[in-house]
Amino acid sequence: AQSVTQPDIHITVSEGASLELRCNYSYGATPYLFWYVQSPGQGLQLLLKYFSGDTLVQGIKGFEAEFKRSQSSFNLRKPSVHWSDAAEYFCALSGGSYIPTFGRGTSLIVHP
Amino acid sequence: SQTIHQWPATLVQPVGSPLSLECTVEGTSNPNLYWYRQAAGRGLQLLFYSVGIGQISSEVPQNLSASRPQDRQFILSSKKLLLSDSGFYLCAWSSGQSGTDQYFGPGTRLLVL
Numbered sequence: 588a589q590s591v592t593q594p595d596i597h598i599t600v601s602e603g604a605s606l607e608l609r610c611n612y613s614y615g616a617t618p619y620l621f622w623y624v625q626s627p628g629q630g631l632q633l634l635l636k637y638f639s640g641d642t643l644v645q646g647i648k649g650f651e652a653e654f655k656r657s658q659s660s661f662n663l664r665k666p667s668v669h670w671s672d673a674a675e676y677f678c679a680l681s682g683g684s685y686i687p688t689f690g691r692g693t694s695l696i697v698h699p
Numbered sequence: 700s701q702t703i704h705q706w707p708a709t710l711v712q713p714v715g716s717p718l719s720l721e722c723t724v725e726g727t728s729n730p731n732l733y734w735y736r737q738a739a740g741r742g743l744q745l746l747f748y749s750v751g752i753g754q755i756s757s758e759v760p761q762n763l764s765a766s767r768p769q770d771r772q773f774i775l776s777s778k779k780l781l782l783s784d785s786g787f788y789l790c791a792w793s794s795g796q797s798g799t800d801q802y803f804g805p806g807t808r809l810l811v812l
Contacts, residue, residue, distance in 0.1 A: 619799075630789055630803035630805045630806050631743075631801075633802070685731050685793070690742065
C-alpha cells in the first residue's frame with residue numbers, strides 16, 4: 588500500500604524567511620511525486636512534480652523540491668516566502684495507477 | 700490549452716433535496732475524471748473516478764453517485780442530501796496515462812441545511 592505523510596498541520600513563517608514543508612512517503616518502488624497548492628476557496632494547482640532524473644525539481648512561484656530516496660522524502664522549499672504564499676499545500680504520490688494518494692495537507696501562515 | 704469548469708460555484712440546499720454538480724473539461728480527449736470532497740479543515744477524499752464514458756468507480760459508499768454521459772463531462776448527483784454532504788467538491792482530470800499529474804477545477808461549495 589502507498590501512503591503520504593505530511594507531519595506538520597500548520598507552519599508559520601515570517602515574510603522573507605525561508606520555508607521547508609515536509610513530505611514523507613511509503614511506496615515499494617520509485618513513485619511519481621507532486622506538490623500542489625490550494626488558496627482559500629480555490630482548487631488545487633500543481634507546483635511541481637518528480638518523475639525521474641534530477642532529484643532537485645524546480646516548480647512555479649519560486650518553489651523547489653528534493654527527492655531523497657534514502658529518506659523517502661520529497662520536501663518542498665522556498666528561499667524567501669511572500670505573503671501571497673499563504674495557502675494549503677498538499678504532497679501527493681502516484682504509484683503508476685490512476686489514483687493518486689494525497690497527504691492531509693500543511694497550512695502555511697505568513698506573518699508580515 | 701486545457702481548462703476545467705465546475706458549476707455551480709456555490710450551492711445551499713435543504714436536507715433531503717436532490718443534487719447535481721457538473722464538471723466539464725475542454726481541450727483534451729479521453730481524460731480520467733475525478734470527484735473529490737474536502738471537508739472544512741481536512742484533506743481530500745476521493746469519491747469517484749472514471750477512465751471512460753459510462754465507467755465509474757466508487758471509492759467511498761454513500762448516498763452520492765456519479766455519471767459520465769460524455770467524454771469530457773462528469774456529474775455528481777444525490778437523490779437526497781444529508782447534512783454530512785456539506786463540503787467543498789473538487790473535480791479533476793488527468794491524461795489517459797497512469798501516474799500523471801491532475802488538474803483541478805475551481806470547486807463547488809455545498810452547504811446542506
